[in-house]
Amino acid sequence: MNTPVQGFAGPGTAGPAESGRQADGIRRFATIWSRAVYPTTATSMTRAEFERHLIPLTERLCTALHARPFDPADAREVGSALVAAHCTSPEALPQVLGVVDAYLLLYCSDPQRLPTEEGRARCARLQHAIAAGFARALQERTRVEQESISRAALAAQAEIEKALYESQTRFRTVFEEATLGIGIAAMDGTVLDVNAALTRMFGGNAAVVLDRRVTSWVHPDDAPGVWRKYDELVRGEREHFHTEKAYHRPDGTVLWTNLTVSLLRDPDGTPRYMLALMEDITERRLLHLRLRYEATHDALTDLPNRTLFFERLEQTLSRTEAGARFGLCYLDLDGFKTVNDSLGHSVGDQLLVAVAERLQGCLAGPGQLVARIGGDEFVALVSDPRDRTEVTDLAGRALEALSTPVRVDGKELSVRTSIGIVEGPVAGLTAAEVLRSADITMYRAKAQGGNRYELADPDLDARAISRHSLTNRLPAALEGAEFFIEYQPLVRMADGCVEGAEALVRWDHPRHGVLGPDRFIPLAEHTGLIVPLGRWVLEQAVRQACEWQVRGIGGPRQLRVNVNLSPRQLHHPHLVADTVAVLQNAGLPPESLCLEVTESALIRADDDELKPLRQLAELGVGIALDDFGTGYSNLASLRRLPASTLKLDRSFTQGLQQHPADPVDLRVVEGIVSLAHALELSVTVEGVETASQADQLRTLGCDSAQGWYYARPGPPERFSEQMAVAAGQ
Amino acid sequence: MERPDWAPQGIDLSRPSVSRIYDFYLGGSHNFEVDREAARQAIEAFPGLPKVMQANRAFMRRAVRYAVGDGVTQFLDIGSGIPTFGNVHEVALEADPSSRIVYVDHDPVAVAHSRAVLEGQDRAVVMAGDFRSPQEILESAEVTGHLDLDRPVALLLVALLHFIQDDEDPWKTIAAFRDALPAGSLLVLSHASWEGGPRTSEHGRQIQDVYRTASSQLVMRRRPDVERFFTGFDVVEPGIVSMPDWRPDGPTDQEDPVVYSGFAGVGRKA
Numbered sequence: 001m002n003t004p005v006q007g008f009a010g011p012g013t014a015g016p017a018e019s020g021r022q023a024d025g026i027r028r029f030a031t032i033w034s035r036a037v038y039p040t041t042a043t044s045m046t047r048a049e050f051e052r053h054l055i056p057l058t059e060r061l062c063t064a065l066h067a068r069p070f071d072p073a074d075a076r077e078v079g080s081a082l083v084a085a086h087c088t089s090p091e092a093l094p095q096v097l098g099v100v101d102a103y104l105l106l107y108c109s110d111p112q113r114l115p116t117e118e119g120r121a122r123c124a125r126l127q128h129a130i131a132a133g134f135a136r137a138l139q140e141r142t143r144v145e146q147e148s149i150s151r152a153a154l155a156a157q158a159e160i161e162k163a164l165y166e167s168q169t170r171f172r173t174v175f176e177e178a179t180l181g182i183g184i185a186a187m188d189g190t191v192l193d194v195n196a197a198l199t200r201m202f203g204g205n206a207a208v209v210l211d212r213r214v215t216s217w218v219h220p221d222d223a224p225g226v227w228r229k230y231d232e233l234v235r236g237e238r239e240h241f242h243t244e245k246a247y248h249r250p251d252g253t254v255l256w257t258n259l260t261v262s263l264l265r266d267p268d269g270t271p272r273y274m275l276a277l278m279e280d281i282t283e284r285r286l287l288h289l290r291l292r293y294e295a296t297h298d299a300l301t302d303l304p305n306r307t308l309f310f311e312r313l314e315q316t317l318s319r320t321e322a323g324a325r326f327g328l329c330y331l332d333l334d335g336f337k338t339v340n341d342s343l344g345h346s347v348g349d350q351l352l353v354a355v356a357e358r359l360q361g362c363l364a365g366p367g368q369l370v371a372r373i374g375g376d377e378f379v380a381l382v383s384d385p386r387d388r389t390e391v392t393d394l395a396g397r398a399l400e401a402l403s404t405p406v407r408v409d410g411k412e413l414s415v416r417t418s419i420g421i422v423e424g425p426v427a428g429l430t431a432a433e434v435l436r437s438a439d440i441t442m443y444r445a446k447a448q449g450g451n452r453y454e455l456a457d458p459d460l461d462a463r464a465i466s467r468h469s470l471t472n473r474l475p476a477a478l479e480g481a482e483f484f485i486e487y488q489p490l491v492r493m494a495d496g497c498v499e500g501a502e503a504l505v506r507w508d509h510p511r512h513g514v515l516g517p518d519r520f521i522p523l524a525e526h527t528g529l530i531v532p533l534g535r536w537v538l539e540q541a542v543r544q545a546c547e548w549q550v551r552g553i554g555g556p557r558q559l560r561v562n563v564n565l566s567p568r569q570l571h572h573p574h575l576v577a578d579t580v581a582v583l584q585n586a587g588l589p590p591e592s593l594c595l596e597v598t599e600s601a602l603i604r605a606d607d608d609e610l611k612p613l614r615q616l617a618e619l620g621v622g623i624a625l626d627d628f629g630t631g632y633s634n635l636a637s638l639r640r641l642p643a644s645t646l647k648l649d650r651s652f653t654q655g656l657q658q659h660p661a662d663p664v665d666l667r668v669v670e671g672i673v674s675l676a677h678a679l680e681l682s683v684t685v686e687g688v689e690t691a692s693q694a695d696q697l698r699t700l701g702c703d704s705a706q707g708w709y710y711a712r713p714g715p716p717e718r719f720s721e722q723m724a725v726a727a728g729q
Numbered sequence: 730m731e732r733p734d735w736a737p738q739g740i741d742l743s744r745p746s747v748s749r750i751y752d753f754y755l756g757g758s759h760n761f762e763v764d765r766e767a768a769r770q771a772i773e774a775f776p777g778l779p780k781v782m783q784a785n786r787a788f789m790r791r792a793v794r795y796a797v798g799d800g801v802t803q804f805l806d807i808g809s810g811i812p813t814f815g816n817v818h819e820v821a822l823e824a825d826p827s828s829r830i831v832y833v834d835h836d837p838v839a840v841a842h843s844r845a846v847l848e849g850q851d852r853a854v855v856m857a858g859d860f861r862s863p864q865e866i867l868e869s870a871e872v873t874g875h876l877d878l879d880r881p882v883a884l885l886l887v888a889l890l891h892f893i894q895d896d897e898d899p900w901k902t903i904a905a906f907r908d909a910l911p912a913g914s915l916l917v918l919s920h921a922s923w924e925g926g927p928r929t930s931e932h933g934r935q936i937q938d939v940y941r942t943a944s945s946q947l948v949m950r951r952r953p954d955v956e957r958f959f960t961g962f963d964v965v966e967p968g969i970v971s972m973p974d975w976r977p978d979g980p981t982d983q984e985d986p987v988v989y990s991g992f993a994g995v996g997r998k999a
Contacts, residue, residue, distance in 0.1 A: 039985070042756035042779065044786035044815040048979045086814060088756035145758035149749065149811070152759075152842030156740055160837060 025107035026062060030054040032107075033099045040092040043085055050085070057081055061100065061130075062108040065122055072122075072129035079133025083141055093134055097127045181257070181278040184264075187234060187271050189214040201257070201280045203249050214274070219246040219254075233263050236271045244281065256285045298372040300349055301356030309371035309379055313431045316383045327382035327391030327423040330438035331359070331398060334416035334450040336376035341571075347408050352376065354406040355415060362397040364390075379438070382423075388455075391423045395453040418445035419453035470509075471523045478533055482508050485540050486713035490562065490684065490706050493698040500560030502596070502706060503541035504713045505533070517564075525566050534569045538582050542593060544716050546586045553720050562594045562624065567601040575612045579621065594622035594645065599629070602641055610642060617642040624684065629672070638679055646676045648702075650687025656696050657689060666700070673701045740837055745943040747892060748810035748839040754782040757813045759842065767943055774935035775928055777987030781972075782888075784988035785919050788972040789887045790820050792917045792995055795965075795976060796883040797824040799997075801915050803882045804830040805872065807860045808889030811839050812846050817885060818853035828852060831875050833866055835859040836944065860889060861897055863905040881913035881998075890958065891921040892945035900957055907961050912998050916962050919993040922949045925971040926990025955992045962996025969994035 034051035043050055057078045064074040082096060101123065109119045175182055181198030185191045191210050199206040218227070223243050232238040240262040247255040257278040264273040296308035304312075316326045333355065340348035352372070359370045359378055367383040380398065385391050398419065405412040420441030422434055437456045445454040477483060487501035507515040524530040545561035548554055569575060583590055595616065602610075602625060617623050624645040625638075629652055648669065655665030669685075676683045685697050688707030697705060711719075745767035749760035753768040756779075760768075772778045793804070802825050806817045809832035821828035830853040834840050843855040856871035866872060876882060884906055893899040903916070923933035933949040940947035956969055967974065971989040973981045 042754075042783055044783060044790055046787065046978045047983060086756055142758040148845060149752075149759040149761070149838070149842060152811075152845060153740070153742060153838045155841035155845070156837035159841065160740055 022062070022108070022110070026055060026058045029099075029103050029107040030058045032103050033058065033096070036095045036099045037082070037087060037092055040089045040095055041085065041087045042089070043087075045085075053085055058108065061104060061126060064126060065104065065109060065119070066113055070122055070125075072125045075126040075129035076133030076136070079130040079135070080137035082130075083134055083137035087134075088138060088141065093131060096134065097131060100127050100130065181276075181280070183209065183276040183278070185214050185274045185276065187274065189234075189274075192273070198276075198278065201255055201278065202247070203251055205250070208250050214276075217245075217247055219248065221246045230261070233261060233274065234271070236263065236265075239263050244285075245278075254282070255280065256282045298356075301353050301372050303356050303360065303378075304369060304371040306371065306373040309369070309373055309381065310431055312369055312381055312383070313434065316381065317426045317429055317431060317434070319426055324426045325385055325424060326426050326434075327385040327388075327394070328421065328434055328438050329380040329382075329391065329395045329398065329453070330420040330422075330435070330442045331378040331380070331417050332419075332442050332446065333376040334418055334446060339413060343409075343411070343413075347411070347413075350408040351406055351413055351415070354408065355402060358401040359398055362394060362401050364394065368394065379435075385423065388423050391421055392453065392455070395419045395421055399451065399453065416451035418442050418450045420445055420456065421453055422456045470515075470520055471527055473509075474520065474524055474527060474529045474533075477507060477509070478529065478536065482510070483533065483536065484508060485537060485544070485716070487541075487544070487561075487716055487719045488706055488713035489711045489719065490560070490704050491710045492704050493694070493702055497557070498554060498559070499557065499704060500545075500562060500592075500594070501719060502562040502713075503537060503544070503564075505537050521566065525568050528568065530566045530568050531572055534564075534566060535578060535582075538563050538579065539586075542582050542586045542588050545592055546588045547716075548720065549588070549592070551720070558589070558592050560592050560594055560622070562596050562622075564626065565595045565597050567598070570597060570601055570605070570613070571609065576615050579616060580619065583621075590616075590620035591622070594624050596624040596626040596647065597643075598626045600627070602643070603637065607640075610640075614642040617644065625681075638675075638681070643681060645682045645684055645703075646672070648672065648683060648685045650685075650707075653685050653687050653693060653697065653707075656693045661692075661696055666696070669697070669702075670700050677701065741944075742838075746836055746838065747940070747943055747945045747947075748834065748836045750943065751782060751888070752811045752813055754779040755786065755813050757811070759811045759813065767939060771936050771939045774939055775923075775932045777928075777985055778936075780985045780988050781921075781926075781990055784972040784984070785888050785991070785993075786815055788919055788975050788993045789817065789885070789917070790815055791976050791978065792885075792887075792993075793817055793820040793883070794824050795995060796915050796917065797821060797828065799915065801881045801883045801913070802828040803876045803880060804828065804885060805833065805866075805876065805882050806830065806885040806887070807833040807858070807866070808886065808892070809834050809839070809843065809855070810836070811842050816846075818847075818850065822852055826852075829875055830854075831856065831871055833858040833860075860886070860893060860899075861902060863902055863909070867906070867909045878909065879911055881915065882910050883915040883917055884910065885917045886958075887917060887919050888921065890918065891948055891950065894946060894948055900960065903958055904961065907998055910998060914998045916959065916996040916998070918955075918958055918995070919972060920950060920955050920958075920991060921947065922951065922955070922991045924951055924990070925992065926988070927986045928990055952992065955994075959994065959996040962998055964994055964996045 030051055033054050034047065037054075038047055038050050041050065045053060060074050060078055064070075064072060067074075079096075082092070087096065104126070105116075105119050105123050111119070114122070175195050178195055179197055181195065181201050183191055183194040183198050191212050191214065194206055194209050199209065202208050214230070215227075222245060226241070226243045226245065229238060229241040229243075233241060240260060242258075242260045245257050245259045247257065249255050258281050259279075260277045262275045262277075263271050264275055266272045296305055296311070297303065298305040313326075313328070333351075336348065336351070339351060355378070356370070356372060359380065362380070363370060367385075369381045369383070371379050371381070373379055380394055382391050382394060399417065402415040402417055405414045407413075420438040420443070422438045422441065441454050441456040445452050448454065484506050486504050486506055488504060489498045490500045490502060491497065492499045505517055505521075507520050509515050521530065524533050541561045541563045545559060548559045553559065565575075572578075579593075579595075583593065595613075597613070602613075613623055622645060623641075623643045624647050625641065625643045626647045627649045628646045629649045652665060652669050652672075655662035656669070673683050682703040683701070684704045684706065685702050686706055688694050688697065688705045688709045690709055694705060694709055742761060743763060745764045746760075749764035750768045750771065752759040753765050754772075775781075796802075796804070802821065804817050804821055809817070812832075817832070818828070818830040821830060832843050832847075832853065832855040834843070834855070835858065837857060840855055840857045847853050847855055854871050854875050856866075856869055858866040858869060860866075867878070872878070886903070890899050893902070907914075907916070923930055937947050937949065952969070959969070967976065969992050972991060972993040973984045973988050975993045975995075
């Protein structure tokens, strides 16, 4: 960098002293030159560096000044070299030329070789050449730099365009390959672009969608407010909205979508496009609807089910407008169980379907609904009845519709139904309360013979409620061991000895105290709970009898136990097997058990129904015909019954309590006893309360008796004590 | 919708570019009229600005030579702009022909231009990158392929940090670079300020206004903020000073007073 000046380089014959003087002149010129020019340059060189940089340039000027022949071309190079040293400012040129003009001859000319006049002329021409060279170089440099920055800008632009193209390609691919339907619409609603997935949703033809207005896709099922949201979005007041939306497809089918519409704005925030993202939920929705239908409809009859009924009932009851009323008919088929049990479930089902159809046919408008809420339980709901008549008319139509027998499998089945109606203002009622009231009222209709409707009545309800609540509590009572058994001795008239006892079930109700069988056995019979309850009684009684026998109570003769059998138990398919199992488990001989069946239950039974009793009788179990004389017994039919004992109803013995006894009663009892004995049946009398009564009955030939005269029903311990006392006597 | 990261930014040639304005200050013609117009306004607002830029270039040259003298021959020049003359690689290779240089700029035009200038030069490479993403720069193929980050590197942030706003936390970014570079690495930094020279904060405010329309905003900082850039570095002699006073090659008595505006310094990671 620091090239020392090697003397005056010009042509001629300068000696060492001369050349030293010239070198000094050149250095001094360069110093002055640098001082003038440096402030106008953009060089990053220091002043000293810049000054050294100017020395070779000064030398060239000096050489050119003295050259013969004179050629100013070299000075052009000096001008161009200054541009290369970043003297690129136009202000630099006057500084450059000014110093050359003023000092070049002074410091760099050799007057011996260059006459002053010629020197001045040459200096002027050198300045012209420097200026020309400077201008040309600056022009050249400017052109080159402009070109290079333009090229750079173009290259950068090209690179960005390539990247943009790639990113657009990527975007396009995302757009096209997306499984979501994507559509872009202008702010006037014209659809501008849709992707393949969206096209497929609409049936595969993009033309169906493109160029259409978004607003032409109004569908009757559009969610309320969705078009208001659309307008808000178009006005730029909303960024997006989401809805489930239906579209008509060209083939007439409906496309259901999960739709999100977003607003796309340009950089200054003006709404530009709408972007729709849609997912085809047609299948999912159909499935959902089907599941919803299945969840709210009864599979057998296709009527609304309990769920839907309660939904609607709650809706109806939740209305708050003044004077809002409702009506409800609760229908229960009378004796449907019998149909199911005797003709089979298939027939039962067909009957239910036919009933459902007929009830459906009774509806008078959209405010009425029929639902099946249980096995043979139907309800009709009237959402907003004009008056009570509208509801009772409906119940009347239902009874009428069911009055024609239903033909199933070639059989004509008569349908009887009991209907409980609740009708009134909705105020403050819950669905459960309404249904319970209707249920109770329905039972009242049933209790009054069935095949009728009854209107809910608060007073009657209250009574029915206790019956109803007892019924409801029965299962829990059986679970919770609230039942217990008392035993009433049966006495042989011939010698006054106890021959056994009748087991009588009691219910120790937590609220109502001890209830007799007349209070709850019919309820248990109705609900079917009699079967497990009866079985429990049988087990207890048999076990008790066994205990007495083991402990030797009753002396050498084995005590017998009498257990009541209800009609439903009688028809139970497992009666024989269960009874045998109970006896075997306890180890009690069949002869020590007597089953009491009411006369009315037995008289109606046909041969098939008597078969189980016959089997039990053949095993040795005694069968007593209970309450004999209360039904209209065909005495002749007694022959075919497997009974071994007649239990004469207490009504016959009441006349014998008087003294003297009613002669007619005496004659009747005498006749029955003789008839029974003729049929090889023993006779037991109930309700014996006095000694004379007992005497007369013995005289009349009765075999055994029970009643307060002998002993009241009591716990098994007391019975054991009594027996022990008797044995001790 | 936010533009995704992988979508490229466009170039807006209608906006003044800080690289091309800088080129104009240095007498170059690598610029367009918008750049020149902005530069003229800036010079009007802060007379003598080109001199300050020259002083900045001179500082950079001396600092590069200092680095080579210190045994650091790898250079990472961020915000390299449009190389006009006296570039880092020229100075460094003159001082030590085994030097390696990576230029980084976020202006695509500057990158394209540098690429053209560096054609045939295998000691220096250029990459598009942003100071604000140190991770991307340090893990780039250019840096990992061209520099040995196990050996000291001179990180050049010359006339760059006044284009990074306070809320972008340049201090934290420098710390990220510092932590990634080995001990012995150098931080070479110059920063615009009206402090140190004859101009006032009013001049500073005016020039900041000019840059408001440019590709990057200018923020002039005061000394304490500049000193904080050297956290974790030992500042070498003569400390953080005006550019002409940083290890001058010769007497500085003839310098235009305006070139004393701003700060320069070199720090060494301990």
